[in-house]
Amino acid sequence: MRTKFDEQLNQLNQELMHMGTMIEEQIQKAVVAFMKQDTELARIIMDNDTDVDREEKKIENICFNLLMQQQPVARDLRTISAAMKMVTDMERIGDHAADISEMTILIADNTYVKQLDHIQKMASETVQMLMKSIQAYVDKDMEAAKAIIKNDDVIDELFLEVKKDLIAMIHANADCGEQATDLLMVAKYFERIGDHATNIAEWVIFALDDKNREG
């Protein structure tokens, strides 16, 4: 009946999962590079961002063709609209991995003034969150997507903790001001990644939602 359409939707699904894996890797590497102050790795991450951008364009093209050729309705229309929005969030996450790497390179000449416990916690929480949101998409798991949205508060709270730490750091030693602001930016990028992961979970819900479905 609709073999070709289903094949195209399947391809869209595969590409989204592929892009999900790409940005997961980018973020995980960005965390490692940041913690270890590994500028070489940070550069690789920045270079790889073009691959993420290319994948975004590829997915947009698939969606565009699907809209044109299949004139989708109902679940299909929601799936494709959600995919178009999701890739934008995914691409932004990719950008933030590159942004964090840029900060890593910028700070590399100075060792970290203090233990980065809260930022590290934030990083691992956001990576987890991102992985879960992509998994929720893969598994078409509405409940998992809802749980992710609830969890975003954890990251927002961690961001406030980091901010407090950094203010304390400046109070203790005014010379740390520059590093403190750089670190605050890194923390803000993680916080933004959390927001984009939340958006992805929201699009998963949008695509799956059969809120009016009877029986």
Place this chain on the structure above:
Amino acid sequence: MEKKTKIKVRDLHLYYGENHALKGVNMDIKDNSVTAFIGPSGCGKSTFLKTLNRMNDLVDNVRIEGNVYLDGEDIYDENVDTTVLRKKIGMVFQQPNPFPMSIYDNIAYGPRVHGIKDKEKLDQIVEESLRGAAIFDEVKDRLKKSALGLSGGQQQRICIARALAVQPEVLLMDEPTSALDPISTAKVEELMEDLKKKYTVVVVTHNMQQAVRVSDDTAFFLVGEMVEFGDTKTVFSYPKDKRTEDYITGRFG
């Protein structure tokens, strides 16, 4: 503002001999709106459309139970004059079927049957009807020429004009664009937008995207049952019934 109900259908059953072709349909069709009927071939949508102006009376061996109310009056009441009923509820068919006569006479035919003889009055009705069907400018210089010389799309709009000439309240359209090219289709679809300002329009269509484009409400039929009825946007984005979803997304039908 909530639109008023023009046609109210209650527990309507239709049998072709032993064949139970419509199974307890209930529907409120709103005034000044376009209502679309969709569903696979043989689902009963055209049969249902024809029950709305008693066209099925003309078919042998048909038995109808239930009620259809037009402005609260039961159209199946024994005192109803079907000629008057069909003046109120006009119909346009899949194949354009102009009479083999001039464009003018095609349009004037109905009014003449209903007793209008005055030339000036007829001229006025013909012009208004042709304008109402968005074809006046295309044919104004050849009103005395045969309607059969027009293109399919023009012929279909002539048929719409002919239906409008008797000043109906409701216009039933049975796949009005399925024999037309895309440009003529677009013209008829645009016309439906206009028509609903004055009339209640009900359209049977096999073209799902047409239902999305032109209608305010959509009903989905399957083997004689009205599965789902609701505002078009909801039906095509969040269908309530899985059978509707499967049909509109092309999983069967």
